Amino acid sequence: MDNAESGLKQHLERLDELFSTRPDLLQALRFMQLMVNNVIQEMTALPDLRAANTDLGIVADQTAVVEYYRWLTYLLLLIFDLVICLTMCLGMAKQSRWLLILIMGLVMLSMILSWVSLGAGLATAVGTSDFCVSPDKFIVNQTKDLITADVAHYYLFCSPNLPNPFQTSLTICQRSVTTMQIQIQNLLRLTTPIFPSAEKDLLGIQRLLNSTEFSLHQLTALLDCRGIHKDYVDALIGMCYDGVEGLLYLSLFSLLAACALSAMLCTILRVWTLMGTRDREYDDIDEEDPFNPQARRLSYNPRRNQAMLFGGNPRYENMPLIGRGSPPPSYSPSMRTPYMSITEAQIRHFGTDFQI
Secondary structure, eight states, rough: HHIIIIIHHHHHHHHHHHTTOOOOHHHHHHHHHHHHHHHHHHHSSOOOOOOOOOOHHHHHHHHHHHHHHHHHHHHHHHHHHHHHHHHHHHHHHHHHHHHHHHHHHHHHHHHHHHHHHHHHHHHHHHHHHHHHHHHHHHHHTTTTTTHHHHHHHHHOOOOOOOOTHHHHHHHHHHHHHHHHHHHHHHHHHHHHHTTTGGGHHHHHHHHHHHHHHHHHHHHHHHHOOOHHHHHHHHHHIIIIIIEEEEHHHHHHHHHHHHHHHHHHHHHHHHHHHHHHHHHHHHHHHTOOOTHHHHHHHTTTTTTHHHHHTTTTTTGGGOOSSTTTOOOOOOOHHHHHHHHHHHHHHHHHTTTTTTTO
């Protein structure tokens, strides 16, 4: 449009002054001026896309930054959970109460973080899924104030059955430029011998027309739907398939981590209960109980045992019981029955040889 509005019109005005004496040449210039106006009109009739100036590169960069911090957060959370597991094993092995208290606090904190990450992951997955149900309709509604619906449908679907909203204007512009190029070639051949000073303007118009034709080819390629539609489909696949699947895996990780931490907390509480029960049982043990390990250690000294048996008098420690007036041992009826049964069994086995 800049070439048509400024450069071409200036050259045509100077040529109009030079060809003022030739009506046939003026008619050719009028025809070229009509073609220039057609180009300007069709360029103006193209859908205005300047309002849709959202830079998707900035959106992609912001998404990459968010994804990096998301990955770093989940990695730190995993390392934090592993540290808690190792610390819990150490606390259970050492049976340290203060270490178990510290672990319970860390487990509660990690559980809160896991549930928060689970909620964030599910919320993002649900929101993304809602968008992926009908992304085309969502984009058309969001861009209705920026571009027309036919332009949005052309890029979103890129179907051969849909008309190209730019094709008519671009075709008219290309035909107009081609017609003007033919006219300029004819004028160069006819007017150069008669009007040598017009050659400079005619060559300038030819250069502008060549530049305009090249720009039109570039514009046609840039406005084609296939490249943008391919990028759009790739973005939808990455978001609605890989993205949602990744969010579900992250939510599953958060759920499993929360369940594992809950089981860990129950285990710590059980260990705490068993430690309290063991301490109470140790407090209830009698020191004089012969089955008490401490009593066993005390009874390891044989001289102390003998002193306890003989009332602490060392004079009777090494003397036999015979002749000391010691009463015979007494047996209860319950003790006598197995003793007698054992004696009778021995008699049947060995006979009466050893019977007294």
